Amino acid sequence: MLHDLIIEGKIVNPDAIHDAQIAIDNGYITAIRKQGLKSERKIEARRCLIFPGFIDLHAHLREDSSHKWDYKEDFKSGTAAAVHGGITTVIDMPNTPLPCISSDRLIKKKELARTEGVIDILFYGGVSDSNINTIATMQKEVIAYKIYLAETTGGLYIGDDVLPKAIAAVETTAKPLVIHCEDQRVIEKVREGLKVKAHSELRPEEAELSAVKKVLAAASGDIKIKIDIAHVSVYRTLDLIEKRFHCEVTPHHLFFTKKDVQANSFLKVNPPLRSEENRLLLLDAFKSGKIDFLVTDHAPHTKEEKAREFLEAPAGVPNLDTYGNFVAWLIVHCGVPPMLIARVCAYNPAMFLGLHDRGSIEVGKRANLSILDIHKPVKISSERLYTKCKWSPFEGYEFPGAVRHVISNGAVVTEDEES
Numbered sequence: 001m002l003h004d005l006i007i008e009g010k011i012v013n014p015d016a017i018h019d020a021q022i023a024i025d026n027g028y029i030t031a032i033r034k035q036g037l038k039s040e041r042k043i044e045a046r047r048c049l050i051f052p053g054f055i056d057l058h059a060h061l062r063e064d065s066s067h068k069w070d071y072k073e074d075f076k077s078g079t080a081a082a083v084h085g086g087i088t089t090v091i092d093m094p095n096t097p098l099p100c101i102s103s104d105r106l107i108k109k110k111e112l113a114r115t116e117g118v119i120d121i122l123f124y125g126g127v128s129d130s131n132i133n134t135i136a137t138m139q140k141e142v143i144a145y146k147i148y149l150a151e152t153t154g155g156l157y158i159g160d161d162v163l164p165k166a167i168a169a170v171e172t173t174a175k176p177l178v179i180h181c182e183d184q185r186v187i188e189k190v191r192e193g194l195k196v197k198a199h200s201e202l203r204p205e206e207a208e209l210s211a212v213k214k215v216l217a218a219a220s221g222d223i224k225i226k227i228d229i230a231h232v233s234v235y236r237t238l239d240l241i242e243k244r245f246h247c248e249v250t251p252h253h254l255f256f257t258k259k260d261v262q263a264n265s266f267l268k269v270n271p272p273l274r275s276e277e278n279r280l281l282l283l284d285a286f287k288s289g290k291i292d293f294l295v296t297d298h299a300p301h302t303k304e305e306k307a308r309e310f311l312e313a314p315a316g317v318p319n320l321d322t323y324g325n326f327v328a329w330l331i332v333h334c335g336v337p338p339m340l341i342a343r344v345c346a347y348n349p350a351m352f353l354g355l356h357d358r359g360s361i362e363v364g365k366r367a368n369l370s371i372l373d374i375h376k377p378v379k380i381s382s383e384r385l386y387t388k389c390k391w392s393p394f395e396g397y398e399f400p401g402a403v404r405h406v407i408s409n410g411a412v413v414t415e416d417e418e419s
Contacts, residue, residue, distance in 0.1 A: 003030065004410065006037050007369060009045035011361050013052070014343040022050070024367040027410035032363060043412070045371050048404050049338055052346035052360050053088030053368025054327075057248060057353075058178070058230060058295035059320065060153070061121070064096040065108040073300045073388045075116035078320065080386040081298070083414050085323030086370035086403040088119050089349075089358065094126030094146050095156040101131045106141035119408045122353070124178065126156045127166050139173040143353050146230075149211045150182035150203075152270050153299065153314055157184065160211070164218040167227075176226040176352055181211035181237075182271055199310070200258045200272035205234045208271055212240050219245075226352055231297050233271040235281035238290055246352060248293035251319055251326040252393055254283050266306045267393055269299070270315040286344075287336055293352070294327070294344045296320050300389040317393040321385045325394070328374045328401025346370075367410040374401035 003023040011020050023031035023039065031037060061078035062069040082090045094100035100109060106123055113121040125142035127135060135145065147166055148157035158166055160183065170177045186207040212229060219227060228246040229237065233253050241247060252269060257276045261267045285291055299316025306313050327345065330336040350359025358366045378401070380394040406414045
């Protein structure tokens with residue numbers, strides 16, 4: 001049989017690594033063998049690691065039908081940046097100018113994504129005070145739901161007094177739930193009583209820990225849905241949740257600290273960067289498998305916006321373009337096993353979302369592959385970024401590897417680019 005495409009090299013699944021050929025036909029993996037497969041086209045990637053297509057659980061692509069934030073990012077530029085970073089599926093957050101709190105808004109957003117996106121884009125539905133009683137009506141349009149327990153970009157959040165009702169409402173849909181855990185009351189109390197010198201003081205560790213405790217209390221019964229604690233920034237959060245909930249971490253919380261913000265104010269993020277000791281503890285927890293997902297929390301703003309007076313500047317950094325580079329850093333410099341990368345970057349997100357057609361390299365799965373060359377050092381430069389905001393928190397840093405090929409639904413969407 002002559003296949004559409006064959007990929008040959010070192011396959012990395014969550015439970016095994018082996019050299020093989022992958023046959024692809026009509027967007028799906030149709031055979032995996034040591035050798036002997038034939039095709040019209042063949043990609044040899046023997047110096048590389050072939051991962052299941054990376055899935056980013058947490059990104060802000062900014063576009064909706066109002067187009068008010070298209071200058072920051074849109075579905076075309078955002079998915080191009082994702083591909084550059086080796087990502088084949090991206091899940092877009094609901095906190096846009098027209099928050100995704102109704103089916104009508106989601107349908108319009110999905111149509112834009114369908115015409116502009118170059119990879120699969122799926123969507124979160126936002127939970128607000130105004131739609132708690134009607135969120136089930138949009139369950140066909142979303143892959144999961146999102147709750148914000150603090151003010152952040154987009155202004156979509158709920159008070160902790162309605163948190164139990166909100167969780168119960170999501171539970172009726174059987175969809176997964178992601179929760180931004182910062183306690184707004186703690187933040188407001190600090191804001192009133194402190195002349196803030198640093199962003200990390202305004203949104204202290206206690207804000208995250210307090211919010212997590214409230215989620216634990218609100219979900220104390222026999223909760224039948226999966227819950228993910230978004231962008232964990234405090235190591236002690238992991239002790240609180242143990243294995244009761246899922247959790248995620250970002251590249252910036254594993255790489256930078258609050259001291260870095262003093263030198264580069266563009267590193268203002270929510271939740272804030274913490275101490276070096278905390279960073280190392282989070283990194284150790286990641287390496288030991290205590291953290292389920294590596295997410296970008298891609299949150300682009302223009303250079304002009306980020307250059308405003310610090311407390312007025314928006315929080316967030318762009319991370320899609322550099323995701324593959326960062327994964328290479330984790331493997332080469334931090335000793336993270338490639339099989340763990342396959343788990344936290346592909347398999348775990350797929351299982352959390354119920355995407356059983358992807359997440360591992362197996363016959364019958366979608367042909368989504370992220371092929372990483374960990375022997376190709378790359379210095380990050382804004383000139384080679386696809387994000388519309390054209391800057392990176394990793395500008396000038398050298399990483400030990402880069403994405404070489406990305407296969408999305410059987411199509412080669414990027415190939416051997418200078419990354």
